[in-house]
Amino acid sequence: MENNFLWGGALSANQVEGAYLEDGKGLDISDLLTAGTATTKREITTSINKKEYYPNHKAIDFYHSYKSDIKLMAKMGFKCLRVSINWSRIFPHGDENEPNEQGLKFYHNLFETMKQYNIKPIITLSHFEMPYYLVEKFGGWRNRKCIAYFVKFAKVCLDNFMQYTNYWLTFNEINNQYLVENPLFPYTNSGLIFNANDDKREIMFQAVHNEFVAGSQVVKYAHSLNANLKVGCMVAASPYYPNTPNPKDILKAQKLNQYQMFFSDVQVRGKYPNFILKEWQEKGYHIEITDKDLDDLNHGCVDYIGFSYYLSSTVSADPNRKIIGSGNAASEDTVVNPYLQKNKWGWTVDPIGLRIWLNQVYDRYQLPLFLVENGLGAEDKLTSDYKIHDPYRINYLKDHIIEMKKAIELDGVPVIGYLVWGCIDCISFTTGQMSKRYGLIYVDLDDRGKGTLKRYKKDSFDWFKTVIKTNGKKL
Template sequence: MKYFLSKNFMMGASAAAWQTEGWEGKKPGQESLIDAAYKVNPDRWYEGYGPTIATDFYHRYKEDCKLMKEMGLKAYRTSIDWSRFIKNYETGEVNEDAAAFYDGVVDELIKNGVEPIICLEHWELPNQLFEKYGGWNSKEVVEFYVKYAEAAFKLLGSKVKYWFTFNEPIVFPELAIMDGIWYPYKSDTQEAMQWNYNKVLANAKAVKIYHEKDYGYQSGGKIGIIINAAPSYPRSQSTDDVKAADMYDLFFNKIYTDPCIKGTFPEIYFPLLKKHDCMIAVTDEELAIIQANTIDMMGLNYYRPNRVKARSAAWNPEVKFNPQYYYENYELQGKKMNPFRGWEIYAKGLYDFAMILKNEYNNIPWLVTENGMGVAGEEKHKDADGVIQDDYRIDFVADHLRWLLKAVEEGSQCFGYLMWNFTDNVSPYNAFKNRYGYIEIDLDDNRNRRIKKSGYWFKKTVEDGYFEYDGFEPVYK
């Protein structure tokens, strides 16, 4: 079956500064929290690879931009590394070398016909601000971020039409502050919720500056936030299971989608924090700022659905509160899997969340900012010309795209699809184990680039304006 793309539909790819640039050009003390995570425990990163060189985008961005043009990318989303860009985090003074680098990247993208989409924080919180102020636990860091955001707007606002304040802002609070999985290995739900709230506040303040000052908004620029959200599916329609799914949705989706799009937090959120002795520092003045400065668009990172059920046992009262107090994860029988990442593949979830945005969130304009499939050992599957035969990635992208286009046909205001990632990249702790790119990064050959079969499929799809897919339709019914 043929699926047609509209002329103005953005087809592109995403990346992040810390996962591509490497440390070249950074001054002493200019490390991010994720850089620090590698320095503290390099042994936890697969085969020791971390962000030190990454894909060497810092030196090779011109080469990569030419590859984007060759493949027909219409848009490329990346981030500015806050820890690189700002010389003095407290005053907002810019590092001129870093400014020249990012200015050059944007110019090169435009030169090659690629729309630059810039995110201000993809986990690149300066480590100095974590060590001195406690990171996003601090209201002072919110103000430092706003100074940084304005400096970025001043530099690139005349060239960049699409801005995002944060990428997956919940991930570090969840994995590093609440669940103790990532550095700094904390387990404090109250502090994690303060991080989340302060990021929502920082988002609103950045939106306010972008809207009120002439940094491109008046000439059609847009600003938003990127959420790694997904539908929360209950195991059954029993009252207990549905409540479990609702509570998961509250703590992992709605604490961002509601205030950033609607301007208010869910009514039950703060009372729940008080009930569990986790109430955070909130003021009426801050809530008014959040309410008055909502986003223009949303980015959605979608990889897998959330499936939950009611707890089968009571929460241990000796353990501090965690949202898992209200739910347990549920494994769907017969699900389609990516065995390398251990994640369920459920393309219809993208359609379902599109309908949530349409029906519950004022049909806000949005685009897919990440969606992809990480696979290990791809280098073993090359043809005679050395091209990786990643048919599974073509299947993954086509399947998700067809559901996305169905949502667009039904009125969803989605205007683009950016796959994760343009090239293979460093991932947190997995390093280069699972590959995501349309372009191979050959670690055994000086990180040279080579287009995969999926990259050629992407090029043909953009040129033709459609793709053909029959797929595994029964799996998703």
């Protein structure tokens, strides 16, 4: 492991900050998501319904507690912390001419605090925080006008905060929205709310194209400011395995892996792969693409690939397959993998899949990779003496770090760093729960927003501190 390997944690503004209308902030798309459970989906409301509970409104109140939270992370020895800048905190509606100075001040103070503890920010520009006004007025990213609005926001962020870090990410888990039948994904990725007669895939492809163009313009602008600035894409990594050696299963898995990689293909290579262009042609999709768009894509390729890794999926082409339909990557083709365990939320636990994915993606692109999210959601118990014993989390993280190290040290894959997702307990993206906890730091808050908000170190806190101190040698 290189001495400059970046160990740390990862958060998003909408899942931790709270203060959802404070200091001039506008409504963002996550503010309209209700709470769900392990078995009930989060609902998207078109306005705030006082009868509903919206967990992101309060979250864990990081907006007011960031100084003490960052201090705790510094005690773990974090070298970096991934955070997002909430678009609606800087441009409340998204289309203003001037940014909200109070929003800029908050992030300036946050990054100054991190600098005090020598923690490098890894900044995500879009992490499910699009101003809801742009959804109401323009239909989200299906409208090209959002390109200019986002690029303006990104330029303001780069101009104000590039002195704090050289690592930036454009769109978080941009490939989630490929699963268009789950309303949560196209909504949070691109602000898309479909009507009954909409062709969801065509609209998704148009929105994604607009995001690709915006991202490429941000890359070009960052490079014009400073050649040392590194802008990456960010995808959810979930390798698909064939259920059997049947060539039909192998082809099914290959196609699903292709579609997952499409989102990084364009951002890394600067052009569309043939299989996507063929689909558009065969289905009669009319995606608005200008010559300038193609030039932007070609000259605005990313510098590295950021990714999250939690699970793998196994798929079958057998028409009589028994579908499980659970987990983030679940589709109508997903079946049980008898070799892998699952958690309460139906997510497979597959550390070797991380090594497989790292090798596949580096072979495909030959770009540095950055594991900017990995972690285990679990129900933790706070004991009477305020301890949290979480050996299950330690084992999960340890097993994944071991496989990552094999990819680096045995396979020669260049990996920039490893970040624990939700390093402090936060609102779950998929369920809106607090009880689905990822953190190394426990937050006293329940699924209905009740609790003291006090922070407590889990056993995994001291374990990860040792991992960082020994640069991954002692696990």
